[in-house]
Amino acid sequence: MNTQTIRVNEIFGPTIQGEGALIGQPTVFVRTGGCDYRCSWCDTLHAVDSAYRDDWHPMTPAAIMMQVEILSGHCPLTVSLSGGNPAIQPLGGLIDLGRKEGYRFALETQGSIARDWFRDLDVLTLSPKPPSSGMVTDWQKLAECVEAAGPSTQLALKVVIFDENDYAYAREIASRYPQQSLYLQPGNHTPPAPDQEDGVIDMAGIMDRMRWLIDRVTTDRLYSATVLPQLHTLIWGNLRGV
Amino acid sequence: MNTQTIRVNEIFGPTIQGEGALIGQPTVFVRTGGCDYRCSWCDTLHAVDSAYRDDWHPMTPAAIMMQVEILSGHCPLTVSLSGGNPAIQPLGGLIDLGRKEGYRFALETQGSIARDWFRDLDVLTLSPKPPSSGMVTDWQKLAECVEAAGPSTQLALKVVIFDENDYAYAREIASRYPQQSLYLQPGNHTPPAPDQEDGVIDMAGIMDRMRWLIDRVTTDRLYSATVLPQLHTLIWGNLRGV
Numbered sequence: 021m022n023t024q025t026i027r028v029n030e031i032f033g034p035t036i037q038g039e040g041a042l043i044g045q046p047t048v049f050v051r052t053g054g055c056d057y058r059c060s061w062c063d064t065l066h067a068v069d070s071a072y073r074d075d076w077h078p079m080t081p082a083a084i085m086m087q088v089e090i091l092s093g094h095c096p097l098t099v100s101l102s103g104g105n106p107a108i109q110p111l112g113g114l115i116d117l118g119r120k121e122g123y124r125f126a127l128e129t130q131g132s133i134a135r136d137w138f139r140d141l142d143v144l145t146l147s148p149k150p151p152s153s154g155m156v157t158d159w160q161k162l163a164e165c166v167e168a169a170g171p172s173t174q175l176a177l178k179v180v181i182f183d184e185n186d187y188a189y190a191r192e193i194a195s196r197y198p199q200q201s202l203y204l205q206p207g208n209h210t211p212p213a214p215d216q217e218d219g220v221i222d223m224a225g226i227m228d229r230m231r232w233l234i235d236r237v238t239t240d241r242l243y244s245a246t247v248l249p250q251l252h253t254l255i256w257g258n259l260r261g262v
Numbered sequence: 263m264n265t266q267t268i269r270v271n272e273i274f275g276p277t278i279q280g281e282g283a284l285i286g287q288p289t290v291f292v293r294t295g296g297c298d299y300r301c302s303w304c305d306t307l308h309a310v311d312s313a314y315r316d317d318w319h320p321m322t323p324a325a326i327m328m329q330v331e332i333l334s335g336h337c338p339l340t341v342s343l344s345g346g347n348p349a350i351q352p353l354g355g356l357i358d359l360g361r362k363e364g365y366r367f368a369l370e371t372q373g374s375i376a377r378d379w380f381r382d383l384d385v386l387t388l389s390p391k392p393p394s395s396g397m398v399t400d401w402q403k404l405a406e407c408v409e410a411a412g413p414s415t416q417l418a419l420k421v422v423i424f425d426e427n428d429y430a431y432a433r434e435i436a437s438r439y440p441q442q443s444l445y446l447q448p449g450n451h452t453p454p455a456p457d458q459e460d461g462v463i464d465m466a467g468i469m470d471r472m473r474w475l476i477d478r479v480t481t482d483r484l485y486s487a488t489v490l491p492q493l494h495t496l497i498w499g500n501l502r503g504v
Contacts, residue, residue: 034480036489043285044445044490046480097485203286230497238276238288243339247278248286254496255472 024110025078029053029067029103031087032261037100038252040145040203041176042126047100048091050084050114052076055104056132059153061182063211063258067104081114085121096122098142105129107165112137128178130155131162139170145203147178148193150186152207157189159196166197175200181229182207187236194244202245204237206230212258221257226250266352267320271295271309271345273329274503279342280494282387282445283418284368289342290333292326292356294318297346298374301395303424305453305500309346323356327363338364340384347371349407354379370420372397373404381412387445389420390435392428394449399431401438408439417442423471424449429478436486444487446479448472454500463499468492 033048053076055068066072079087088099099118101111107129115125115137126143138144146165149155169175177200179190186207194202206229210222230249237245256262275290295318297310308314321329330341341360343353349371357367357379368385380386388407391397411417419442421432428449436444448471452464468491475489498504 034483034485036476036479044488046485046487046489092485093483095483095485227497234278234497237278241335241337243276243288243334243337245288246286247288249493251491255469255476 024113025080026084026109026111026114027053027073027076028079028084029072029076030261031084031091033091034097035262036251037098037126038250038255039205039248040128040178041143041174041201042098042100043248043251045098047098047126048088049100049102050088050106052101052103052106052109052111054108056108057105057130057149057153057155059149059155061153061180061207061209061211063208064102064104065211066260067102081117084114085117085123088118088123089121092123096124098124098126101125101127103129105132107133107135111135112140115140129165131165132158134161134164134168136168138165138168139173141170141173143174143176144169145176145178147180150179150181150189152182152186153180166200176203177201178203178205180205180207181233182209187233190245191240191242194242198244204233204245204247206233206249208250208253210258212260221253223254226253266355267322268326268351268353268356269295269315269318270321270326271314271318272503273326273333275333276339277504278493279340279368280492280497281447281490282370282420283385283416283443284340284342285490285493287340289340289368290330291342291344292330292348293344294346294348294351294353296350298350299347299372299391299395299397301391301397303395303422303449303451303453305450306344306346307453308502309344323359326356327359327365330360330365331363334365338366340366340368343367343369345371347374349375349377353377354382357382371407373407374400376403376406376410378410380407380410381415383412383415385416385418386411387418387420389422392421392423392431394424394428395422408442418445419443420445420447422447422449423475424451429475432487433482433484436484440486446475446487446489448475448491450492450495452500454502463495465496468495 373388
């Protein structure tokens with residue numbers, strides 16, 4: 021039995037997945053604490069900045085699954101592993117345990133750290149960070165993450181886009197990985213402060229970027245891309261736990 | 263060569279698909295004229311009410327594909343066949359012709375008329391109409407439509423929901439077809455008048471129904487459902503041709 025502990029920031033749901041390949045699908049989120057990146061527009065600083073590490077609780081896979089099963093009413097569904105960067109946590113044991121109970125696992129990470137347990141995921145979303153984040157992509161690491169997906173793992177790439185430079189970066193991703201699904205997501209200039217849930221969202225700005233992105237994708241014939249907003253932001257703003 | 267004409271109301275795009283299984287994906291729409299239903303909240307009356315039939319132009323498959331290829335820049339993408347009810351039109355020849363050029367075809371219909379050419383579709387969305395529409399489902403016809411999908415046709419069910427009765431109807435669909443993908447979509451109480459594009463959208467009402475639907479689905483553990491709004495309505499309101 022795997023008792024290696026995982027640093028958990030929050031477990032909540034069921035709600036719907038608001039982004040990417042599983043948009044609209046019921047899920048329980050397990051958000052881990054800690055990240056190797058510091059994106060300028062991070063919308064989950066409470067799970068990234070070590071100033072908040074007192075809120076990251078070490079939990080065993082069994083304790084996490086107990087909580088997931090209570091929330092899901094013991095009816096299996098997709099568990100979304102998020103962060104922070106969940107790839108820095110030892111999640112293999114949790115995935116093994118949950119899959120035995122019929123749960124599916126989706127994980128989103130920036131693609132900076134590959135893990136052998138990626139192959140056991142149902143969905144692996146790699147979300148490399150564009151120039152506006154202030155981070156620099158390690159292409160070799162990203163390639164290792166792509167390679168780490170298993171034969172039955174659905175792989176998706178996702179890029180958050182604020183401006184032309186970010187869009188050019190997304191096109192670079194598309195040309196490196198032409199066979200993979202690519203999701204483009206307009207960025208949110210008004211992410212929540214880590215200790216504040218209800219800041220005003222610049223909804224008009226998000227929708228402007230959505231229209232601009234659709235125009236760019238259709239004008240450039242980038243038909244392999246899927247353009248989707250963060251649905252949870254449109255529905256609930258920056259409210260947490262939904 | 264198939265020269266049987268199709269009544270076309272509009273051809274537009276590329277834009278993104280705003281609903282259901284292909285949400286966010288670039289597509290060109292071919293909207294046919296004519297419908298065997300008269301839903302109380304129809305949002306495409308200009309393609310349904312025969313008062314507008316002067317705007318429905320008979321076109322051959324070759325003429326339609328020429329227009330699609332101009333719009334797509336001769337780069338194949340998914341063509342969305344919509345209506346009205348596109349199943350009342352002879353679309354088999356168009357699908358054959360387009361597929362030879364590398365185009366994919368998605369069709370949405372209420373499931374009242376099954377066609378043998380459904381098997382050639384890449385995506386078949388059956389959207390049976392709930393009680394609030396004022397229409398009555400012919401379950402035998404719906405079953406025939408489900409059966410008509412081919413082995414490589416992705417089948418999706420979609421139900422528009424305004425109220426508790428509609429939600430109960432969606433659960434009936436889920437229990438009849440537990441193996442199929444089911445999309446739930448909050449209804450729009452403020453569809454456009456057929457000769458007016460820019461009526462005010464009750465965005466708050468749509469979002470209220472979105473939150474309510476997510477609550478119902480998660481409380482009832484209806485985890486097989488996907489809950490998605492009409493993205494194009496959020497982005498563009500009732501504007502046509504986008």
